[in-house]
Amino acid sequence: xxxxxxxxxxxxxxxxxxxxxxxxxxxxxxxxxxxxxxxxxxxxxxxxxxxxxxxxxxxxxxxxxxxxxxxxxxxxxxxxxxxxxxxxxxxxxxxxxxxxxxxxxxxxxxxxxxxxxxxxxxxxxxxxxxxxxxxxxxxxxxxxxxxxxxxxxxxxxxxxxxxxxxxxxxxxxxxxxxxxxxxxxxxxxxxxxxxxxxxxxxxxxxxxxxxxxxxxxxxxxxxxxxxxxxxxxxxxxxxxxxxxxxxxxxxxxxxxxxxxxxxxxxxxxxxxxxxxxxxxxxxxxxxxxxxxxxxxxxxxxxxxxxxxxxxxxxxxxxxxxxxxxxxxxxxxxxxxxxxxxxxxxxxxxxxxxxxxxxxxxxxxxxxxxxxxxxxxxxxxxxxxxxxxxxxxxxxxxxxxxxxxxxxxxxxxxxxxxxxxxxxxxxxxxxxxxxxxxxxxxxxxxxxxxxxxxxxxxxx
Numbered sequence: 001x002x003x004x005x006x007x008x009x010x011x012x013x014x015x016x017x018x019x020x021x022x023x024x025x026x027x028x029x030x031x032x033x034x035x036x037x038x039x040x041x042x043x044x045x046x047x048x049x050x051x052x053x054x055x056x057x058x059x060x061x062x063x064x065x066x067x068x069x070x071x072x073x074x075x076x077x078x079x080x081x082x083x084x085x086x087x088x089x090x091x092x093x094x095x096x097x098x099x100x101x102x103x104x105x106x107x108x109x110x111x112x113x114x115x116x117x118x119x120x121x122x123x124x125x126x127x128x129x130x131x132x133x134x135x136x137x138x139x140x141x142x143x144x145x146x147x148x149x150x151x152x153x154x155x156x157x158x159x160x161x162x163x164x165x166x167x168x169x170x171x172x173x174x175x176x177x178x179x180x181x182x183x184x185x186x187x188x189x190x191x192x193x194x195x196x197x198x199x200x201x202x203x204x205x206x207x208x209x210x211x212x213x214x215x216x217x218x219x220x221x222x223x224x225x226x227x228x229x230x231x232x233x234x235x236x237x238x239x240x241x242x243x244x245x246x247x248x249x250x251x252x253x254x255x256x257x258x259x260x261x262x263x264x265x266x267x268x269x270x271x272x273x274x275x276x277x278x279x280x281x282x283x284x285x286x287x288x289x290x291x292x293x294x295x296x297x298x299x300x301x302x303x304x305x306x307x308x309x310x311x312x313x314x315x316x317x318x319x320x321x322x323x324x325x326x327x328x329x330x331x332x333x334x335x336x337x338x339x340x341x342x343x344x345x346x347x348x349x350x351x352x353x354x355x356x357x358x359x360x361x362x363x364x365x366x367x368x369x370x371x372x373x374x375x376x377x378x379x380x381x382x383x384x385x386x387x388x389x390x391x392x393x394x395x396x397x398x399x400x401x402x403x404x405x406x407x408x409x410x411x412x413x414x415x416x417x418x419x420x421x422x423x424x425x426x427x428x429x430x431x432x433x434x435x436x437x438x439x440x441x442x443x444x445x446x447x448x449x450x451x452x453x454x455x456x457x458x459x
Contacts, residue, residue, distance in 0.1 A: 017073070018082055020053045021046060022111065030086075032108055037086045043107035046074050046083075067103065075101040083109045145390065152385045153301050160298040161280025212247065214329055217320040218254040224313045229261050251330040258320070262349040269314045270306075270351045277302050278351065282360050285367050296371055297379045304378065311376070314350070318372035321346050325369065342369070427459045 025041040047070040054070065078084065078101050085099050086108035101107075157163070222230065236253045270278065281302065284295035303311055323329065325342040332341045347358075347365040356364075368375060411419070434440065434448060452459070 017053050021049055024049045030108055040086045040108045040110045042105050043102045044105050047071055047103050050074055071103045081112045083111045086110050148389050149386055153304055156382055157301040160294050163276045214323050217323045220316045221258055221320050225261050233257055268350055268352040269310055272353050275353055275355055282364050299375055300379050315376050318369055322369050322372050427456055
């Protein structure tokens, strides 16, 4: 019903989202990786235009608009071949996959149909509007579903652990690659993608790495590393990887690179502002064995609320350190057990918080590492709760009537008004009692009354 009304209200809203991109992005010659490209625009410029267009539309309120949603719209448009990345995008250690839209000033794009001008022919308007409305509808539904998932995840998490404050909990924006890798001027942006290609194709042959789970997990971690670390790997790796004697050399180089990369990062993967969540999970881990399942579910719920790129990076790192900690694998240090080395070395990469003691932080890291294969699954309880809530929304029911669990009792309007009136009477008696109290000075009374009026002006 909402969708039909919005479509009707839209009328001849102009321009459409694709038309807006063609007419408003800054198209010019640009230089990237020692090459010059004509008629291209930047990813961040495209997101700016899309956000501006969304804010003028009648589909979404201003509260629904975020840069992340703008990025998703651009991804949909790119998937529909409205525009495409400039130049050949090379991926290291990955199979071929769909290009991922990047919201940066260094990512370049061009329109697939370059003959389109800002004044699009009439015959293309219907198709264009169909894509635009489809994008808006998908965006609207994604927004609703995301809100339901997050709400149910938080509610379920609150059942398992005690979180004293709900405001701004786990509100983290998706970090761009520039955020993760440091300042833009610190990056090697010239021709380092060639070094990645050299690493993959000419300097060495990585076909054997899939046969060794240790190497596979380590190389999966490298995808989140900036170019300079990949260059470092390519310069150190031996020329004959298929020799058995080279395996340990490979492992030592890769382990050292991974440790070096995470050691130079300022922030750990788990945010320090989520201390209450971390403490709650640690408390569950430290209790009797019966709470292990609760600790695992709480961890699953918490990780679902992380930014997608942080979640995926953590997934790969935990998988790697779990394999590297095995005693029968590559020996990290002669005098210490692999597991002890990993826990001592990698805890600060995952969790840094001065409020937590070192044993507490190491306990959480060990728990996440030991359960890494289950951590990133969705709990069945959450699936059931979310499904029930979405079904209520589709049927037009009030989803808050039956949330699956109860924190407080729902009262009728009459009961609420009666309780409100009773509360006001108590507040009035409190003020009168304070005014008649001879032990309180006049100056104190004025100060208290002024403070009271700020929160209870009607009284």
